[in-house]
Amino acid sequence: MEKFKKQLVTSNCIYWLFIALSIIGAVLVVVFSPNHRDGNGTVGFFAAMIAISVINIHRNRKALKNEKLLKEMYINSVDERKKQITLQSAKASFFIILASMLIASIVFRFISMTVSIVLTCCMMFILIVYFAVTAYYNKKM
Amino acid sequence: MKNKIQELRKARKVTQQELADALSVTRQTIISLENGKYNASLTLAHKAAQFFGVTIEELFIFEGEENL
Numbered sequence: 001m002e003k004f005k006k007q008l009v010t011s012n013c014i015y016w017l018f019i020a021l022s023i024i025g026a027v028l029v030v031v032f033s034p035n036h037r038d039g040n041g042t043v044g045f046f047a048a049m050i051a052i053s054v055i056n057i058h059r060n061r062k063a064l065k066n067e068k069l070l071k072e073m074y075i076n077s078v079d080e081r082k083k084q085i086t087l088q089s090a091k092a093s094f095f096i097i098l099a100s101m102l103i104a105s106i107v108f109r110f111i112s113m114t115v116s117i118v119l120t121c122c123m124m125f126i127l128i129v130y131f132a133v134t135a136y137y138n139k140k141m
Numbered sequence: 142m143k144n145k146i147q148e149l150r151k152a153r154k155v156t157q158q159e160l161a162d163a164l165s166v167t168r169q170t171i172i173s174l175e176n177g178k179y180n181a182s183l184t185l186a187h188k189a190a191q192f193f194g195v196t197i198e199e200l201f202i203f204e205g206e207e208n209l
Binding site: 075078079082 | 165167
């Protein structure tokens with residue numbers, strides 16, 4: 001449980017760093033955006049990231065002060081069934097996204113060559129990263 | 142994989158939440174285990190067997206080639 005407490009404290013530091021970077025990003029977008037209307041969506045995205053980080057920091061601080069809540073969070077983080085669900089979801093999502101990108105790339109070939117090429121490059125990057133990470137874990141385990 | 146978790150839990154008058162807390166899993170995991178929807182890992186199976194004071198083979202019933 002002590003290790004988990006340290007993990008929560010580290011998490012909070014990362015969230016604070018994330019908030020700082022989001023604020024800097026939002027300010028840069030607002031200041032350097034040639035057309036102020038274009039930046040609204042991006043600033044909104046940064047604002048959402050800040051809000052999520054603040055909520056998580058608050059939740060973690062509450063857990064650090066309350067043993068019952070801490071234990072609940074700890075069990076949720078180590079529960080093997082939840083881990084397996086996350087793993088299966090990630091696996092399925094990965095293949096669905098890749099298949100969707102492939103179909104989109106083919107469709108956009110007839111609409112916009114630029115979009116098609118960008119999608120193809122993204123797909124190739126994802127596959128290269130996937131094979132590299134698989135090779136790494138094959139060696140590690 | 143079938144198991145005797147529910148049977149042993151009720152015999153010892155332990156709630157699902159109490160068992161979940163003892164095994165460091167969520168109550169939903171215990172429900173899924175009892176329904177046979179989820180197969181426990183070796184670590185969890187060992188913890189559960191220790192909790193009930195039985196062997197893994199007595200707690201979980203392996204019925205030959207499942208999911209092959």
